[in-house]
Amino acid sequence: MIGFPGNLDFEFSQLSGLLDIFVNNVGDPNGKEKSAVSAKAMECAVIEFIAGLTNADTKEVYGYVTAGGSEANLFGLDRGCETLPEAAIYCSTAAHYSIAKNARLMRRRLVTVDTDASGRIAPDALEKACRGAAGRGAVVVATIGTTMSGAVDDVDAIATAAAVAGPVYVHADAALGGLIVPFTEIAETWGFARPEVGSIAISMHKGLGMPVPCALAICRSDLVQQQVHGEYIGAADATLGCSRSGLAAILIWYALAAKGLAGLSENALRALATARYASRRLADLGLSPKLQPYSIVVVFDRPAESICRKYHLATEGTTAHLVTVPHVTPAIIDKLCEDIRRSTDNVER
Numbered sequence: 001m002i003g004f005p006g007n008l009d010f011e012f013s014q015l016s017g018l019l020d021i022f023v024n025n026v027g028d029p030n031g032k033e034k035s036a037v038s039a040k041a042m043e044c045a046v047i048e049f050i051a052g053l054t055n056a057d058t059k060e061v062y063g064y065v066t067a068g069g070s071e072a073n074l075f076g077l078d079r080g081c082e083t084l085p086e087a088a089i090y091c092s093t094a095a096h097y098s099i100a101k102n103a104r105l106m107r108r109r110l111v112t113v114d115t116d117a118s119g120r121i122a123p124d125a126l127e128k129a130c131r132g133a134a135g136r137g138a139v140v141v142a143t144i145g146t147t148m149s150g151a152v153d154d155v156d157a158i159a160t161a162a163a164v165a166g167p168v169y170v171h172a173d174a175a176l177g178g179l180i181v182p183f184t185e186i187a188e189t190w191g192f193a194r195p196e197v198g199s200i201a202i203s204m205h206k207g208l209g210m211p212v213p214c215a216l217a218i219c220r221s222d223l224v225q226q227q228v229h230g231e232y233i234g235a236a237d238a239t240l241g242c243s244r245s246g247l248a249a250i251l252i253w254y255a256l257a258a259k260g261l262a263g264l265s266e267n268a269l270r271a272l273a274t275a276r277y278a279s280r281r282l283a284d285l286g287l288s289p290k291l292q293p294y295s296i297v298v299v300f301d302r303p304a305e306s307i308c309r310k311y312h313l314a315t316e317g318t319t320a321h322l323v324t325v326p327h328v329t330p331a332i333i334d335k336l337c338e339d340i341r342r343s344t345d346n347v348e349r
């Protein structure tokens with residue numbers, strides 16, 4: 001399975017005893033609560049550690065473990081829409097479909113903007129779209145690693161372009177790239193380094209490797225001042241859920257504790273190196289691969305259907321892509337290339 005970005009390189013069987021325990025993180029991770037067994041201490045540690053990779057002041061952020069990237073995007077967009085009640089939501093045509101779904105749920109107007117040749121949101125198109133909204137502000141989604149091409153939107157350019165609408169709130173959808181870019185040359189400048197960025201979504205099952213889907217929603221803590229107080233749970237609650245998976249928080253904590261910063265860095269650098277390797281090998285086969293900077297997604301000419309099926313490649317029209325999450329090794333890329341070579345030999349015969 002190399003076409004979809006779930007890292008399958010993990011091992012949690014040592015924790016199987018947890019399956020006999022109901023671990024419910026109800027309400028805010030940092031709030032006290034009445035639930036008998038929670039993993040909130042681990043959830044807080046996870047948020048603090050990952051926030052440290054986003055150029056946040058870790059004491060000035062709020063965050064929690066969500067059911068997945070889409071919920072983390074909804075949380076961030078909701079914070080943005082509350083901050084700028086008159087603003088529309090802007091994203092590129094390459095943004096994940098959860099942005100459109102979330103805009104619909106919030107009954108907020110969504111404006112979709114073209115991308116440039118490299119798949120990033122086009123600043124001139126964004127500026128043009130924002131020009132008619134002067135004074136209303138703009139809630140803009142910056143995708144840090146688009147689903148189909150891995151392109152990383154330029155947040156500096158976005159913030160400047162959208163400013164014609166007035167105040168700008170940027171939500172960074174880093175579901176795919178959130179555990180990659182902190183280990184690249186843009187490490188110091190991405191995420192909360194820019195004041196316009198209010199929230200970030202980072203998937204955990206994609207980069208880290210998890211047996212259950214989960215992600216992190218992180219925002220600046222001043223964006224959750226009006227917390228809903230859940231009488232019945234006895235805890236303040238700015239999350240979108242009520243009961244949340246304590247198991248997911250424990251699994252993330254365990255994976256982060258086992259890998260440490262060095263392990264995360266190695267994962268990211270290996271994934272980027274494997275993507276470059278795949279790109280070279282596919283170029284040798286004449287399949288015109290495209291690999292964007294800081295990306296682990298390699299887009300190439302769609303091979304035979306049997307190969308797409310065998311490797312679970314994601315396809316779109318005449319192109320296919322693979323994602324070099326840590327379980328995708330150079331040896332697997334070699335096998336793929338060998339299969340592609342054989343299949344074209346067959347066609348020629």
Ligand SMILES: *Cc1c(COP(=O)(O)O)cnc(C)c1O
Pocket residue numbers: 067068069070071073096098143145146147173174175176203213214215
């Ligand atoms: C995968 C992905 C999502 C959605 O994450 P889910 O966990 O599937 O909800 C959102 N945005 C981007 C850029 C993604 O790659």
